[in-house]
Amino acid sequence: MNTGARRDTIAAIATPPGSGGIGVVRVSGPEALHLLQQVFQPRRAVPAFVSHHLYYGHIRAQNGSLLDEVLAVYMQAPHSYTCEDVVELQCHAAPVVLQELLARLATLGARPAEPGEFTKRAFLAGRIDLSQAEAxxxxxxxxxxxxxxxxxxxxxxxxxxxxxxxxxxxxxxxxxxxxxxxxxxxxxxxxxxxxxxxxxxxxxxxxxxxxxxxxxxxxxYREGARLVIAGLPNAGKSSLLNALLREERALVTAVPGTTRDSIEEGMNLGGIPVQVIDTAGIRPAAACSDAVEVLGVERARQMLLSADALLLLIDAEAGLTPALRALYAELADRAQILLVLNKRDLLQAAEERHLCAAAAAMAPGRPLVSISAKNGEGLQELQDALLALIAPAADSFGRSAxxxxxxxxxxxxxxxxxxxxxxxxxxxxxxxxxxxxxxxxxxxxxxxxxxxxxxxxxxxxxxxxxxxxxx
The missing domain is CATH 1.20.120.430 (tRNA modification GTPase MnmE domain 2)
Structure with missing residues (x-):
């Protein structure tokens, strides 16, 4: 972008594309007021536009026909976002109306704005610094x-x-x-x-x-984190995804290997945007039902490598099988792993304590939470543990820094x-x-x-x- 050419007048649609209630066309530069006088007809004649006053009127197309009824505001320099003369025309958000207005402004001498050019002009004028522009x-x-x-x-x-x-x-x-x-x-x-x-x-x-x-x-807080739910087939990964999202996002059946591909959904975890990924149950290729499941397992392993944190789901009904121990050994060098014992509703209290102790012995030092994805038991404790795993000081950062x-x-x-x-x-x-x-x-x-x-x-x-x- 040419930082030297700042005295021309620019125009652009300032609202997102698509139909809606309001669409705004913004103009900035020395000719902004002149352009307003050319395209806008106030309902009542005014001797001069007063800065920061809102005016009701109409705009017309290039052929002179009525285009839309609008509200217009003129902001006199330096009391504007760019510190230049700025005009904003608030139209109905019909794409054809906004584009027609932009085309008319172009014929009158307004150059189409480049990406971020209004904010760049604010920066060059000293109204904001670069860190504020990034904010x-x-x-x-x-x-x-x-x-x-x-x-x-x-x-x-x-x-x-x-x-x-x-x-x-x-x-x-x-x-x-x-x-x-x-x-x-x-x-x-x-x-x-x-x-x-x-x-x-x-x-x-x-x-x-x-x-x-x-x-x-x-x-x-800005970019979020990727959380992968991993485990053996039928451990309840899809049920847990649904429970975390509070909606039936993933298909749940009693048939092992139902999830063939990864499912990604976003959730808000203590103010941090987290992408939760449900993967295919990991088991040897020989045990997979078909080639599609083999591909799903391979993709699950790839997802494990790209995750910021892993949630290893343990099926309380099956216990710590050799396959589960082998899967943990495969993942053990990863720093961010949370062990989750699922289906606690199927265990007696003594059985749950015994299984939790065995899991802690298998993975010493790892955080462990016991839940029932089916009935929601332990989900709050799980979310607290996940937040502590992903961002140990997130709470103090979010409140004070x-x-x-x-x-x-x-x-x-x-x-x-x-x-x-x-x-x-x-x-x-x-x-x-x-x-x-x-x-x-x-x-x-x-x-x-x-x-x-x-x-x-x-x-x-x-x-x-x-x-x-x-x-």
């Missing part, structure tokens, strides 16, 4: 209320404020170093290296490391962490102040990539290309 993408694509809440906090500047505090500390440290460069004979007096190292650790390195730690949990660094931020922060460590070593080794200045300038420039202050154009283009047109 808008996260808000638009959030799959849970918790994910939307984190995105909204970042959109309102939570991450920007944290980064701003770190930058301010760096600027103050750098100022002391720069003074020492100007007065080399007084270096030892002007630079307290121990105090500088303490501040660099406490005010820069520690907050950066905390943000890096938060990034892992933020990614869960509110910063939500993304993958790009995490990569930048890790570079900042490495540069801080290098600068600390230089401070403690008595490196010359001019080299310390270079190190701190490098840290400042690197951390500025999060807000976009020092980001190269290709990074900006990559971020804004993720938006749809009209945003």
């Amino acid at each position: 808008l993408i996260d808000l638009l694509t959030a799959r849970t209320a918790a994910g939307a809440e984190l995105a909204a906090a970042q959109l309102h500047g939570a991450l920007a404020a944290a980064i701003g505090g770190i930058r301010q500390s760096l600027i103050e440290l750098l100022a002391h170093i720069e003074v020492a460069i100007d007065f080399p004979d007084e270096d030892a007096e002007l630079v307290d290296r121990k105090e500088a190292a303490r501040r660099l650790r406490a005010e820069v390195l520690a907050p950066v490391q905390a943000l890096i730690a938060d990034a892992g949990y933020a990614r869960l 509110r910063l939500a660094p993304n993958r790009r931020h995490q990569a930048v922060l890790m570079r900042v962490e490495a540069a801080c460590t290098q600068c600390l070593a230089a401070l403690e080794a008595g490196a010359p102040v001019d080299l310390l200045s270079v190190d701190m300038q490098s840290i400042l420039e690197t951390i500025g990539e999060i807000s976009g202050e020092t980001s190269p154009d290709e990074v900006l283009d990559a971020v804004f290309s993720r938006f749809c047109i009209g945003k």
Whole structure:
């Protein structure tokens, strides 16, 4: 995207495609008001459009025929999303009407907007920083209320404020170093290296490391996790999927091998979007009923490799069979495994305790939950255990951190962490102040990539290309 050509006027449909109640066409740029006057006829004549007032009227097609009745609003610069003159025309969401209006605006000189161009103009005008622009993408694509809440906090500047505090500390440290460069004979007096190292650790390195730690949990709320239900045939995997989803999504029968292919559905687990995958029961190819089941078992094994967490279902009726022990041995090197004893309703209390103890001995240290997918016993305990397995600190993160660094931020922060460590070593080794200045300038420039202050154009283009047109 060309960042230099900002004085032209752009237009786009700002609402999702398809029919609906309201469809919005957005215009931004120096000719926005002129275009409004050309395409919109207010019901009552007005001497001039007042900024941020809503007007009722009509728009006409290129041939002069009545196209739609609309509401129009003019937002005068700089009091708009892009800090330019902006016009929004609220039509009925008929695709043909919106496209006809967009075509008429094009004939009058409005260029079709590129993906994310309205938000990019807001960024270039200084209305938002790059992390806030990315937060808008996260808000638009959030799959849970918790994910939307984190995105909204970042959109309102939570991450920007944290980064701003770190930058301010760096600027103050750098100022002391720069003074020492100007007065080399007084270096030892002007630079307290121990105090500088303490501040660099406490005010820069520690907050950066905390943000890096938060990034892992933020990614869960933003991108979610893949949970695979694995087990032998007829262990109750499909029943458990239905119970977790609270709907009859998978076919359940008493015939082993009913599930031939994986079934994927989404669920909200403590605010984390989780893709739950029911797989074919795993057994040797020779025991499969036909070639289709063989393929289903092979796909199940592939799903196990791509999962963030595994739920190994144990059939309480069958117990810890050699086949189940062999399956666990195959999966034992995976870090995230939850053992689930299913069909507890078929056991006496003593039998359940004995079987749970045997399962714990087979898989020492693994979390274990006993449930009945059929009648819902133990499902809440199962969900609590799943959340603890997928995100041990998710509850405290979701309630307090509110910063939500993304993958790009995490990569930048890790570079900042490495540069801080290098600068600390230089401070403690008595490196010359001019080299310390270079190190701190490098840290400042690197951390500025999060807000976009020092980001190269290709990074900006990559971020804004993720938006749809009209945003």
